[in-house]
Amino acid sequence: MADCDQEQDAQRTVFVFDCRWESDDGRERSARAVRIGDLDFPAFLRAVTQEFSIDSEGTFVLTTTDRKEITAERFAELKDGNTLHLLQSVDQVLPTATKERILFLPHYDTLIKSGMYEYYASEGQKSLPYALAELIDNSLSATASNPDVRTIEIRLLFDESQGKPAVVVLDNGCGMTSKQLNNWAVYRLSKFTRENSTFRSDHADYVRPCPVPRSLNSDISYFGVGGKQAVFFIGQSVRMITKPASSPDVHELVLSKEEFERKEKNKEDIYCGFIRNRQPGDSSHISMEEERFLHGFIREELLKEHFTAVVVTGVQQEHIAFLRSDFYTWTRELAHVYHYYIHGAHGNDRKSTYHDPKMTKINIQVCLMERSKLPRMLNLREVTDDMQTLYINSAVDTFEFRAHVGGDGVVEGTIRYHPFLYDRETYPEDPYVITTMPADDDDECVVVSHEGRGKRPVFECYWNGRLIPYTTISEFEWCAWPKKSCPLPVECFSRISGVLFANDHFQVSTNKLTFMDLELQLKDKETIFTRVVNGQEQRVKIQKEFFQWLKDCHEKWDKQVKFMYFQGTTVRTDV
Amino acid sequence: MADCDQEQDAQRTVFVFDCRWESDDGRERSARAVRIGDLDFPAFLRAVTQEFSIDSEGTFVLTTTDRKEITAERFAELKDGNTLHLLQSVDQVLPTATKERILFLPHYDTLIKSGMYEYYASEGQKSLPYALAELIDNSLSATASNPDVRTIEIRLLFDESQGKPAVVVLDNGCGMTSKQLNNWAVYRLSKFTRENSTFRSDHADYVRPCPVPRSLNSDISYFGVGGKQAVFFIGQSVRMITKPASSPDVHELVLSKEEFERKEKNKEDIYCGFIRNRQPGDSSHISMEEERFLHGFIREELLKEHFTAVVVTGVQQEHIAFLRSDFYTWTRELAHVYHYYIHGAHGNDRKSTYHDPKMTKINIQVCLMERSKLPRMLNLREVTDDMQTLYINSAVDTFEFRAHVGGDGVVEGTIRYHPFLYDRETYPEDPYVITTMPADDDDECVVVSHEGRGKRPVFECYWNGRLIPYTTISEFEWCAWPKKSCPLPVECFSRISGVLFANDHFQVSTNKLTFMDLELQLKDKETIFTRVVNGQEQRVKIQKEFFQWLKDCHEKWDKQVKFMYFQGTTVRTDV
Numbered sequence A, B: 001m002a003d004c005d006q007e008q009d010a011q012r013t014v015f016v017f018d019c020r021w022e023s024d025d026g027r028e029r030s031a032r033a034v035r036i037g038d039l040d041f042p043a044f045l046r047a048v049t050q051e052f053s054i055d056s057e058g059t060f061v062l063t064t065t066d067r068k069e070i071t072a073e074r075f076a077e078l079k080d081g082n083t084l085h086l087l088q089s090v091d092q093v094l095p096t097a098t099k100e101r102i103l104f105l106p107h108y109d110t111l112i113k114s115g116m117y118e119y120y121a122s123e124g125q126k127s128l129p130y131a132l133a134e135l136i137d138n139s140l141s142a143t144a145s146n147p148d149v150r151t152i153e154i155r156l157l158f159d160e161s162q163g164k165p166a167v168v169v170l171d172n173g174c175g176m177t178s179k180q181l182n183n184w185a186v187y188r189l190s191k192f193t194r195e196n197s198t199f200r201s202d203h204a205d206y207v208r209p210c211p212v213p214r215s216l217n218s219d220i221s222y223f224g225v226g227g228k229q230a231v232f233f234i235g236q237s238v239r240m241i242t243k244p245a246s247s248p249d250v251h252e253l254v255l256s257k258e259e260f261e262r263k264e265k266n267k268e269d270i271y272c273g274f275i276r277n278r279q280p281g282d283s284s285h286i287s288m289e290e291e292r293f294l295h296g297f298i299r300e301e302l303l304k305e306h307f308t309a310v311v312v313t314g315v316q317q318e319h320i321a322f323l324r325s326d327f328y329t330w331t332r333e334l335a336h337v338y339h340y341y342i343h344g345a346h347g348n349d350r351k352s353t354y355h356d357p358k359m360t361k362i363n364i365q366v367c368l369m370e371r372s373k374l375p376r377m378l379n380l381r382e383v384t385d386d387m388q389t390l391y392i393n394s395a396v397d398t399f400e401f402r403a404h405v406g407g408d409g410v411v412e413g414t415i416r417y418h419p420f421l422y423d424r425e426t427y428p429e430d431p432y433v434i435t436t437m438p439a440d441d442d443d444e445c446v447v448v449s450h451e452g453r454g455k456r457p458v459f460e461c462y463w464n465g466r467l468i469p470y471t472t473i474s475e476f477e478w479c480a481w482p483k484k485s486c487p488l489p490v491e492c493f494s495r496i497s498g499v500l501f502a503n504d505h506f507q508v509s510t511n512k513l514t515f516m517d518l519e520l521q522l523k524d525k526e527t528i529f530t531r532v533v534n535g536q537e538q539r540v541k542i543q544k545e546f547f548q549w550l551k552d553c554h555e556k557w558d559k560q561v562k563f564m565y566f567q568g569t570t571v572r573t574d575v
């Protein structure tokens, strides 16, 4: 273990290669270590003279490997481990090569800056919800084997009278052992590469989850970066507080930008810290006024067997503003991202009373606390106008299919039909779509397209049951308007919406905002599409089946009423 | 400096906290170090008994901080630096908190996996050219102050009779000192955060470049990740070979996935390696048959004052296949990315003979070597059908403007007019656009839109003079068809193409594939657009000016010939 904080100045050692002439056997020479801790420059020169048996007439020069001559001034700046060349002159050619030992630890920006460049706005969307989603992902994974209800709370503590603003994500999941909490902090240590215990004998390797409908397997972690990127995108400091069921202790770890900067300034080891192991409910270490909201929070621990809390502080002002003022927008977006986790594989079908008894209930609860206001509470299940809910409840029929790509890639798909009723399309509007409306335009001039879907892509795409928000797929060949010889009117094709559920065979980008190549893989000619009826796969001509279904939908559901042959106004005199 | 390779087993020490009861003063206790290197389990227990003065009746248990009891078997697995709790029983409550020292060094996947998830295909584009671009970016920066010609060579050594396949990027730039080469290897150490010298006295802080036309400042580095992401996207191993003018020595560093894996397996320090300092031309360390192509390569060093070579091996098969078979595609794409660096601020205007005398020539030279084939050579300047060349040479007039956003953000812009001539649009086709063409369709049925630009966005976007390929901007309000009361036909608006040149005020994603918020910032209502005429900014109503320009273009350049009033066929009898 590298030493974290001890001053090693007294032991400063440099490595000196004698490069004045070739060694007798022509082979590489190794460096000799010279202690410089307690020497001044003349004493150092004497030590070198002695070490290399240089006689009093011998002229020599010491340089860095960058050929900077070591002078008295520069000598004072030499660091432990530096490599030096002993030469006849500064620009002498090296007779044999030297091997200089170097360190290349990643800079701490690796941890704290990644999020900044990962969650940037795309197409006018605010990205903060997707950073929160990373923390919800982790909580979903952690609560996966809860026998009882799975609770994930997002608390926004913006009441400044209780301390500085904080964003907290809290779950009643399995918690982390102190070893796992240590692993949490290791950037890019993923479930595929990590050891979960100090002891090999306890070692549990990663097991890929079994297939479940719509891949709602709660196994939404992959890279070992999500949590870190998210917290340092949201704020400047994170306090992880966790308790696994297996231990009576709570483990706590703080990482903060300020602390990293302090360590760099003092030339301390950067990637070194402390986990506090303590009793549940013990908040005696919280001394800062600013953090006094933590006392009550820590007291809650006494009621819990196991939990994890991610407490982010140093929250950026613009995030606070967004979370307060756009409460409706971002909660709705999260309800959309986790729609199928919240409502089950069939989604939020408000006409149906079916509920999967095997599925443990997942509560994702949001609570916004502001000064002298009532707390604002919302269970994401209560959101009734996220896009998936709108699609599901305005559809009159569905077409289910499955796609198999090379290897074990499986994508389940659903297409829904939103009919034309009497005088209008029932295709739900997307309130996200930003209509740029020139300020000085009259209202009359805004032409809103009423062709159902309009230019929106057909498919939204889920990965392990969780929306990957920036990837959409316009359509497949077999469900697109064929342009020629089609017995169906083109409008029918704009009355469909769709969802794709990809399993973990497919890869997503580290920020989970896009799929890497879902579309490419699905559009590969080797990919096989089957229709699914009552859960059974049928090897059929998918296009033919789809057209038949679309035709049926059109004939059965589209109701067009036209008032033709206007013949003038008749005034009823009998009323 | 942490020790790289020494076995420290003999010095193994664990830290033991006495948690049996509260300390007399109620304060936190510190851990006591217990050497375990040469002890067996009973001896260890005796040592603990002694250290904590436990009398022979005293019962105690030792656990990890995860409350795993230390048994003889587990004792053998304890690692140097582990923290233990001394308890009365395994599930006793902790009377006071303990502070456990942990390490959280980033996993080496930080270095070798990042690229994989960064350069994924987007919209059917192959991303390999953009990984090569990261290396070209570095070479552009390195050659920025070359007084003479700037040469960047991309050599694809695919002649297996010379050794394993390699991708080499070579430049005649400033090279790196061994300290800088060490810095190169540090993930996320950026120009803003690094020290360039061992000595503070030599320290040169980063200086932001002065404004130059179209921000062609050659300062295309930002995050400290580009090179590493690129090489490990392309292959599995990289050899950096470099020589700065200031030193007679060549510095060489090898990083490889295999070596990282070996170190992890042997529990050696991961982020530790060796720089070889040697004479130019000395290839005596290259012993592997597979690398014999390096001998000739290293011999070339004798002709150069300063240079940097990035030699990537372990190149993925699919990349090799793509580089060979799609030579035309990717060289054309690179010519597009660096168009303005190659051709100067005015671009590749083939009608003009003007050349900026102040600009040092930049040669980006590609050379593909395959077994028993002639080498394929191409200077990117020779590419004549990259999109920018096509736009520039099919345009009849340009409209120049500038946008100022809050702070020091400046974007230069150009709009070009591609007229209708006689019987067709002259707007250049984009061969990149993938037209999905159902296989069983007749040719007759393919409707190709001939409305000039079609649905393509107007603007391609450059950052510090270099294309950011996945960000495009459709249009601005002032250059879009206003839908109502427009004196100009809508087709005119589809005859414009455009380029934007953003300076380093704007941020790009770490993979340099997209801007973070260029569009948002430009569409902010505070943003001021000015027209530029003969290099002079004019504060005018930009929309009015643009419409006037477009009208002039339309009237002057669009030539529509219509044969009207068809009156029947006349047979000429006089021929």
Ligand SMILES: Nc1ncnc2c1ncn2[C@@H]1O[C@H](COP(=O)(O)OP(=O)(O)OP(=O)(O)O)[C@@H](O)[C@H]1O
Pocket: A134, A138, A139, A142, A171, A173, A174, A175, A176, A180, A183, A184, A189, A190, A191, A220, A221, A222, A223, A224, A225, A226, A227, A228, A308
């Ligand atoms: N709420 C939590 N409860 C229990 N363990 C957690 C929790 N959050 C994180 N962890 C642990 O910390 C690890 C690291 O989390 P992090 O989100 O940084 O990466 P990841 O989930 O492994 O991968 P990804 O980059 O895909 O998110 C997780 O794999 C998990 O073991």
Ligand SMILES: Nc1ncnc2c1ncn2[C@@H]1O[C@H](COP(=O)(O)OP(=O)(O)OP(=O)(O)O)[C@@H](O)[C@H]1O
Pocket: B134, B138, B139, B142, B171, B173, B174, B175, B176, B180, B183, B184, B189, B190, B191, B220, B221, B222, B223, B224, B225, B226, B227, B228, B308
């Ligand atoms: N060809 C080269 N010649 C000289 N120095 C180089 C060369 N390539 C890289 N370097 C040095 O190594 C550093 C790291 O390069 P790398 O591409 O990994 O990151 P960066 O260029 O600093 O940032 P970015 O992530 O934006 O590319 C550069 O800043 C530069 O100092």
Ligand SMILES: [Mg+2]
Pocket: A134, A137, A138, A220, A221, A222, A225, A226, A227
């Ligand atoms: Mg995660």
Ligand SMILES: [Mg+2]
Pocket: B134, B137, B138, B220, B221, B222, B225, B226, B227
């Ligand atoms: Mg770079």
